[in-house]
Amino acid sequence: MIRYRKILEMHFNGISQRTISTSLGNSRNTVSSIIKKAESLGLVDLSDTHTDQWLGGFLFPEKQAVEKGYFPPDWEDVHKELQKKNVTLKLLHLEYTDRARNGGKIPYAYRTFAEKYGHYAKKYKATMPIRRKPGEIMEVDWAGSTLVITDRAAGEKLEVYIFVATLPYSQYSYVEAFLDMKSSSWLTGHIHAFEHFEGVPESLVPDNLKTGVIKARGSEPIINEAYRELADHYRTVIVPSRVKRPKDKPSVEGTVGFVSRQIIAALRNYQCFDIHDLNKQILSKLDAINKESFQKRPGSRESVFNEEEKSYLLPLRPTRFKLSEWRIAIVQPNYHIQIERMYYSVPYEYIQSEVHVRLSKDLIEVYFNDTRIASHKRLMGMVGQYATLPEHMPDNHRLFLEHTPESSREWAEKIGSNMLEMVEFLLKNSSDKKALNQLMSLRSLTRKYAIEELELAAQNILVASSNPTVSVFKTILVRNKKRLKAEESDTLTSLKTNEAYGFVRGANYFGGKK
The missing domain is CATH 3.30.420.10 (Ribonuclease H-like superfamily/Ribonuclease H)
Known part of the structure; x- marks a missing residue:
C-alpha cells in the first residue's frame, strides 16, 4: 500500500526523495510522481482530512477508478455541460449513474462525484469559470x-x-x-x-x-x-x-x-x-x-x-424605464411635506405621519402604506413655493380659502333674492376685509338654520332697517325661530283683558273678531 500522506509529510519536512524511498519501501519513481503531482495541483500543506485514501483519489483519480472498478466520469464533458442553462451537477450525476449501471460499472456517490469535480474544475478555473452561466x-x-x-x-x-x-x-x-x-x-x-x-x-x-x-x-x-x-x-x-x-x-x-x-x-x-x-x-x-x-x-x-x-439575455422592454427617486417625509401640521424646499399638500388626516415620496422629472407622488394619497406637478424655480389642493384641507380651512366676494354672491343667490340684496349692501358699505369677516359670520349660520329661515330673516331686516347688520340679522333669526316653535306648540302669548274693569275695551269694542 502506498502511504501518500507519509511521503508528502516527509517531503514537506525537507527529507530527500532517496531517504523517503528507503524509509517507506516505495520506489523512487513512485515517490517522485506523487511529489510532482501534489506540486502541480498546488497541494503545499496537509490537514487532518487528508488521509491516504483521500490523497490517492485526489492525486490519481484515474487509477482509483480502474483499481476499484468505478466508472470514470468524463470531467471535460461534465464541465462543459454544467455551463448550460438550467443544468446542475445533481442532474449530471444522475445521468452519469445511469450510464455506469448500464455498463455494469460502479458509479461514484454524489458527494464523491461533486468532490472530484471540484478538484478537476479547480485546475481550470482560470480558463473555465464555474457557476457562471450565459445571461445569468x-x-x-x-x-x-x-x-x-x-x-x-x-x-x-x-x-x-x-x-x-x-x-x-x-x-x-x-x-x-x-x-x-x-x-x-x-x-x-x-x-x-x-x-x-x-x-x-x-x-x-x-x-x-x-x-x-x-x-x-x-x-x-x-x-x-x-x-x-x-x-x-x-x-x-x-x-x-x-x-x-x-x-x-x-x-x-x-x-x-x-x-x-x-x-x-x-x-x-x-x-x-x-x-x-x-x-x-x-x-x-x-x-x-x-x-x-x-x-x-x-x-x-x-x-x-x-x-x-x-x-x-431577456429582451428589452419596448419603453425605457422612467427615472424616479424615493424620499421619506413627515407630514407637517399644515398638512404639507417639504421636498427640496418646495411644499406639497396631502390630506390633513395624515398630519404627523411618515410617508414615502416618489419623485420623477415632472411629478411628485405621495404614498402611505403602499397607497397613493396625493400627487402634484413638480414645482420648479424659486424655492418656498406651495402646491395645495383644496380637497386636502379641513372644511374650515377650505371655507376660508374659498371665501371671496364672488363666492359670497354665489352663496347668497342660492339662498334667495333678499339675502343677495343684503350681501350686496354689506360689500358696498364696508371695507373689503370687514365685509368678508361679516359675510364669513353670516355664511356660518347655514350650519344652524335652514335656507328658508335665512331668506325670511333677510326679508325682515330689509323691511325693518335701512342699514342692516349681521348682529341684528342674528337677533331676527333667533326671534323667528322662537316664534315658530311657539306656534307649533300652541303656546304663543295672546292678549287677554280683564272684563271686571269697565274702562278696559276689548277687541269687540273695536270691531275685532271674537
Whole structure:
C-alpha cells in the first residue's frame, strides 16, 4: 500500500526523495510522481482530512477508478455541460449513474462525484469559470479611480465617476462616466448598460452602496425603492453582494481594475470640457478592450458574448424605464411635506405621519402604506413655493380659502333674492376685509338654520332697517325661530283683558273678531 500522506509529510519536512524511498519501501519513481503531482495541483500543506485514501483519489483519480472498478466520469464533458442553462451537477450525476449501471460499472456517490469535480474544475478555473452561466448575472459597481473634466465657465476641475457593468460569463463590459454617484446616475448607468448589451440578465449583483441598497441586512437587504422599480420594469432581480465580500462579484472587481489601467489611466491626461466627449473616448477604448483576444481561451469578450451569451439575455422592454427617486417625509401640521424646499399638500388626516415620496422629472407622488394619497406637478424655480389642493384641507380651512366676494354672491343667490340684496349692501358699505369677516359670520349660520329661515330673516331686516347688520340679522333669526316653535306648540302669548274693569275695551269694542 502506498502511504501518500507519509511521503508528502516527509517531503514537506525537507527529507530527500532517496531517504523517503528507503524509509517507506516505495520506489523512487513512485515517490517522485506523487511529489510532482501534489506540486502541480498546488497541494503545499496537509490537514487532518487528508488521509491516504483521500490523497490517492485526489492525486490519481484515474487509477482509483480502474483499481476499484468505478466508472470514470468524463470531467471535460461534465464541465462543459454544467455551463448550460438550467443544468446542475445533481442532474449530471444522475445521468452519469445511469450510464455506469448500464455498463455494469460502479458509479461514484454524489458527494464523491461533486468532490472530484471540484478538484478537476479547480485546475481550470482560470480558463473555465464555474457557476457562471450565459445571461445569468450582471455585476455592477463604481470604479475607485476617477477622471476629471474642465468647466469652461469657471475653469475649475470637476471630478468624474466611472460606472462599470460586466457579464461574468463572457466578461463583456460597459463603462460610462457620470458627474456624480447619485441614484439617477446609478439607474441611468444600468439602463444604458442594458441597451448596450441589447438585453437584460436574470439578476443584478451590485455592491452595498446607498444608491442601490438602503440597508444590508444579511440575506434580506432593503433595496432602494427606485432601484427595485427599475428591476421590476426590466423583469430582473437584485441580489446584492455581502458586505466586505468582493469575491461575490469577482468579475466586475477584476474589470474595475482592468478599466482603471486600460481606460482611466490612458485618459488621465486627456483635456476634456464635456462629459459627452469623455464618454465617446471611453466607449472607443472599451470597444477595443471587448474585441481584444483572450490570452488563455479562444475568442474575445465580444465574440463570446455574441456567439454564446447574447441569446440568453431577456429582451428589452419596448419603453425605457422612467427615472424616479424615493424620499421619506413627515407630514407637517399644515398638512404639507417639504421636498427640496418646495411644499406639497396631502390630506390633513395624515398630519404627523411618515410617508414615502416618489419623485420623477415632472411629478411628485405621495404614498402611505403602499397607497397613493396625493400627487402634484413638480414645482420648479424659486424655492418656498406651495402646491395645495383644496380637497386636502379641513372644511374650515377650505371655507376660508374659498371665501371671496364672488363666492359670497354665489352663496347668497342660492339662498334667495333678499339675502343677495343684503350681501350686496354689506360689500358696498364696508371695507373689503370687514365685509368678508361679516359675510364669513353670516355664511356660518347655514350650519344652524335652514335656507328658508335665512331668506325670511333677510326679508325682515330689509323691511325693518335701512342699514342692516349681521348682529341684528342674528337677533331676527333667533326671534323667528322662537316664534315658530311657539306656534307649533300652541303656546304663543295672546292678549287677554280683564272684563271686571269697565274702562278696559276689548277687541269687540273695536270691531275685532271674537
